[in-house]
Amino acid sequence: MIRIAAVGDVHLDADVLGRFRPALEELPDCADVLLLAGDLTRHGTESEARCVAEEFGGLGVPVVTVLGNHDHQCDQVPQVVKVLEDAGITVLEGTGTVLDCPGGRLGVAGVKGFGGGFAGRCASDFGEPEMKSFVRTSNESAAALGEALRGLDCDLLVALTHYAPVPDTLAGEPLEIYPFLGSYQLGQAIDSAPTALALHGHAHAGSERGVTPGGVRVRNVAHPVIKQAYSVFHLGGDQID
Amino acid sequence: MTEHSAGPPDAYVEAEIQRLLTEDPDVAEQGITVVHRETGLVLTGEVESPQRRAEILRRVAERFPDEAITSDIGVIRTQAPVQVEELP
Numbered sequence: 294m295i296r297i298a299a300v301g302d303v304h305l306d307a308d309v310l311g312r313f314r315p316a317l318e319e320l321p322d323c324a325d326v327l328l329l330a331g332d333l334t335r336h337g338t339e340s341e342a343r344c345v346a347e348e349f350g351g352l353g354v355p356v357v358t359v360l361g362n363h364d365h366q367c368d369q370v371p372q373v374v375k376v377l378e379d380a381g382i383t384v385l386e387g388t389g390t391v392l393d394c395p396g397g398r399l400g401v402a403g404v405k406g407f408g409g410g411f412a413g414r415c416a417s418d419f420g421e422p423e424m425k426s427f428v429r430t431s432n433e434s435a436a437a438l439g440e441a442l443r444g445l446d447c448d449l450l451v452a453l454t455h456y457a458p459v460p461d462t463l464a465g466e467p468l469e470i471y472p473f474l475g476s477y478q479l480g481q482a483i484d485s486a487p488t489a490l491a492l493h494g495h496a497h498a499g500s501e502r503g504v505t506p507g508g509v510r511v512r513n514v515a516h517p518v519i520k521q522a523y524s525v526f527h528l529g530g531d532q533i534d
Numbered sequence: 535m536t537e538h539s540a541g542p543p544d545a546y547v548e549a550e551i552q553r554l555l556t557e558d559p560d561v562a563e564q565g566i567t568v569v570h571r572e573t574g575l576v577l578t579g580e581v582e583s584p585q586r587r588a589e590i591l592r593r594v595a596e597r598f599p600d601e602a603i604t605s606d607i608g609v610i611r612t613q614a615p616v617q618v619e620e621l622p
């Protein structure tokens with residue numbers, strides 16, 4: 294069995310420092326790894342990233358993250374990534390990592406993802422350059438996730454994104470904003486590999502559980518959705534290769 | 535949609551506040567719902583700290599000084615989980 298703790302959308306800044314720490318001190322007793330589903334900061338500044346490093350660094354278990362849209366706000370992504378990596382946090386963007394856990398090798402592939410909407414009601418690569426660039430961003434992001442997932446050699450495969458791969462976990466959000474919350478292409482990428490679980494954030498008013506068209510379980514771990522410091526999932530660890 | 539006194543339509547007030555809360559660098563909150571009622575503005579949602587809630591209320595009051603503001607904004611709990619989800 295592999296034990297995964299996860300949370301997204303903690304939106305840290307100095308005012309939140311220390312709020313997660315008491316629960317995080319208990320984390321190594323109940324999980325083998327912590328996955329962060331993006332929107333770690335409010336605006337993506339280097340100083341906010343240092344708050345993330347302080348709060349989520351040095352936990353005693355590996356911490357793996359993707360960035361979210363908020364982490365891009367101030368155009369300091371390279372600095373943010375450096376601060377996180379210096380604190381021992383692995384930052385994924387169209388990449389993957391394999392962790393040796395007591396229950397087996399856990400593969401995590403991650404990407405921020407992007408909007409675009411869901412099958413039959415989505416934006417298309419057509420028309421104005423702004424529209425085409427929007428949709429191409431979604432396509433490229435999903436393609437990178439698919440490639441990263443298919444490239445991992447592990448016992449249990451998990452997909453980590455900020456944007457949602459299915460509409461199920463958006464229930465509670467206004468329908469009108471679904472195209473800004475995720476894309477079906479992410480779901481398609483997740484279904485292109487033997488993924489056991491897909492974790493995402495971003496949809497603060499969404500709901501916890503969903504499933505991709507290919508049958509992969511999806512969980513929205515945005516902090517406002519789970520209403521606790523992190524959720525813990527126990528996965529079987531069946532061989533996938 | 536109704537209009538109160540000579541003010542702008544509710545929808546524009548709600549849209550302005552929603553964008554103010556997202557785009558103002560001191561707030562940057564996307565999860566606050568704003569409803570403009572005859573009794574004033576009602577703000578709901580959840581944030582990560584009491585300071586953020588106070589700042590949201592301060593900003594909205596500053597922009598709409600004549601509106602009564604009702605706040606039901608909560609601070610999201612950060613306790614450790616008491617249960618795990620088994621995914622066989």
Ligand SMILES: [Fe+2]
Nearest residue numbers: 302332363495
């Ligand atoms: Fe968020």
Ligand SMILES: [Fe+2]
Nearest residue numbers: 332361362495
């Ligand atoms: Fe987000």
